[in-house]
Amino acid sequence: MNRTLAPFERRTGTVEAVEGLGAxxxxxxxxxxxxxxxxxQFYMVAxxxxxxxxxxxxxxxxxxxxxxxxxxxxxxxxxxxVGPGTHRLAEARPGEPIHLLGPLGAGFAPVREDRRPxxxxxxxxIVPLLPLRAEMEGGVLLGFRxxxxxxxxxxxxxxxxxxxxxxxxxxxxxxxxxxxxxxxxVEVYACGPPAMLEAxxxxxxxxxxxxxxxxxxxxxxGFGACFGCVVPTRDGYVRVCVDGPVLEAxxxxxxxxx
Amino acid sequence: MTDLCGIELEHPIVNASGTWDAIAAxxxxxxxxxxxxxFAAFVSKTITLQPRQGNxxxxxxxxxxxxxxxxxxxxxxxxGYLEHDLPVLARLPVPLxxxxxxxxxxxxxxxxxxxxxxxxxxxxxxxxSCPNVESGLIMGADPRETAALVERVRPLTAKPLIVKLTPNxxxxxxxxxxxxxxxxxxxxxxxxxxxxxxxxxxxxPWLGAGTGGVSGPAIRAIALAQVAQVAxxxxxxxxxxxxxxxGAHARALLRAGATAVAVGTESFRDPRAGARVAEELGQxxxxxRVSAAT
Numbered sequence: 001m002n003r004t005l006a007p008f009e010r011r012t013g014t015v016e017a018v019e020g021l022g023a024x025x026x027x028x029x030x031x032x033x034x035x036x037x038x039x040x041q042f043y044m045v046a047x048x049x050x051x052x053x054x055x056x057x058x059x060x061x062x063x064x065x066x067x068x069x070x071x072x073x074x075x076x077x078x079x080x081x082v083g084p085g086t087h088r089l090a091e092a093r094p095g096e097p098i099h100l101l102g103p104l105g106a107g108f109a110p111v112r113e114d115r116r117p118x119x120x121x122x123x124x125x126i127v128p129l130l131p132l133r134a135e136m137e138g139g140v141l142l143g144f145r146x147x148x149x150x151x152x153x154x155x156x157x158x159x160x161x162x163x164x165x166x167x168x169x170x171x172x173x174x175x176x177x178x179x180x181x182x183x184x185x186v187e188v189y190a191c192g193p194p195a196m197l198e199a200x201x202x203x204x205x206x207x208x209x210x211x212x213x214x215x216x217x218x219x220x221x222g223f224g225a226c227f228g229c230v231v232p233t234r235d236g237y238v239r240v241c242v243d244g245p246v247l248e249a250x251x252x253x254x255x256x257x258x
Numbered sequence: 259m260t261d262l263c264g265i266e267l268e269h270p271i272v273n274a275s276g277t278w279d280a281i282a283a284x285x286x287x288x289x290x291x292x293x294x295x296x297f298a299a300f301v302s303k304t305i306t307l308q309p310r311q312g313n314x315x316x317x318x319x320x321x322x323x324x325x326x327x328x329x330x331x332x333x334x335x336x337x338g339y340l341e342h343d344l345p346v347l348a349r350l351p352v353p354l355x356x357x358x359x360x361x362x363x364x365x366x367x368x369x370x371x372x373x374x375x376x377x378x379x380x381x382x383x384x385x386x387s388c389p390n391v392e393s394g395l396i397m398g399a400d401p402r403e404t405a406a407l408v409e410r411v412r413p414l415t416a417k418p419l420i421v422k423l424t425p426n427x428x429x430x431x432x433x434x435x436x437x438x439x440x441x442x443x444x445x446x447x448x449x450x451x452x453x454x455x456x457x458x459x460x461x462x463p464w465l466g467a468g469t470g471g472v473s474g475p476a477i478r479a480i481a482l483a484q485v486a487q488v489a490x491x492x493x494x495x496x497x498x499x500x501x502x503x504x505g506a507h508a509r510a511l512l513r514a515g516a517t518a519v520a521v522g523t524e525s526f527r528d529p530r531a532g533a534r535v536a537e538e539l540g541q542x543x544x545x546x547r548v549s550a551a552t
Contacts, residue, residue: 007293008287010528039406046527057322060474062527081391087485101529104286220416221526224282227303227329228318237332242282 015096022151025090029098031075040107040134040246042066044222048097054084057070072105078127104222105245115187122192128214143174175199182207211249233244262518263418265353265380265444267298271536274499274522275301275357296532299353304385307365309335314466319455326453326475328467354378363410374415381418387449399427401436408440423447431491438492446497448481474523477500489515505538
């Protein structure tokens, strides 16, 4: 089963620490009463106080985050300060109350028989791959903008790393590394920016390799209420929050750029 | 107990149509949704005669203290709703109000007739925020259009008919009056206010449909004024909504003349917001009774 049901309650944890990890911030908080999530599931997160009054009087809505780690009532998230929501979270202080809803959505499915998992992450999209890696053996390919972002690769044991600017690891795109592996009997588990996931979708489709993509989409609620986070599939639009966020690449019409 | 034109409510808080999907919530949270349902009635998302995919993404934009959405009423269509959704919604422990919309009066009539005959349905809400393809007018923006629509469907059912008013009208109280005169049992307001956002880099409209509807705290003051104006003009019950986040916000709408209050966008931030607002409102009303008695 790749979906743990969320308690029907927005609960309030406490921020324990927010620490830098290269270009990212790692936020650790308590998760009182929260069940163990499945890799690929996510949480709707908002600080309980001063959520608002940032740029443009935002943030207003909670933000969706894959979890980096969960253990015994403690959750960890990785975030990059790129907008009013992540900015507020990046500046959270220990002791602050934090709203949590989750775990939400459908996570990664087990690997198909006769195939080996190959985990492919780009940027902040490496996050859901960390708990997945703890459950399955397989190669890990990670791509980052530069060395400062690639510091987060240290979370993994022995990954193959590349950067756009060549400042560390291979110089190039993670999809170039993937291309060399698609003749092997692998199943791809990928998460990253839309352009990367669209490339993974096309490459794996052409080569007949199964791929599970963990998608991101702007969403208001995370539990299927707002219908805002849809992506186009062969069966029409589906909601990333309840039908995903992990979806089979073969079923998708495209990975939207937004 | 609250009596909403014959529909008995445990408390005055319901959901705004299109802001809570009970079937998706069951998938996310399990049967706890039924055991601890947060609203006193469930108002379903708008259904149309034919299935709709909805608008192309992106469909959301977070704005100052609110949200702009252009969802475009995705739904399974009448037949799909009756076959797949209604049996699940019948499990909810509260009265079911079904919201319908058509592009002609005949379409709305077909919807009303087919939905109203089902025992699971306690009442209907008419979404009149779309254009009549025959006249080109937004049905709910014009008193005569609204009256003609309600007159057409009123004879088809004895069940309560609630007309959901759009705030994107010159004179919502006149539309409310016309709806009442034509036989509406209640009116609900406000629907979202038309809004727009531009892509921060390209300057093109952000939303796939160009424009959308604004909801959330950003529209609370506007909703309060419109509810007060409408409640002054009609004698049928008013369901007030717009930016309600707390019991105090619901209390304000009741003071303005609403009989029941809907929670909408706040449910996106907290799926049990309806229950919290109802609890806070109950405390406020009890406190008022105590201080009035002493």
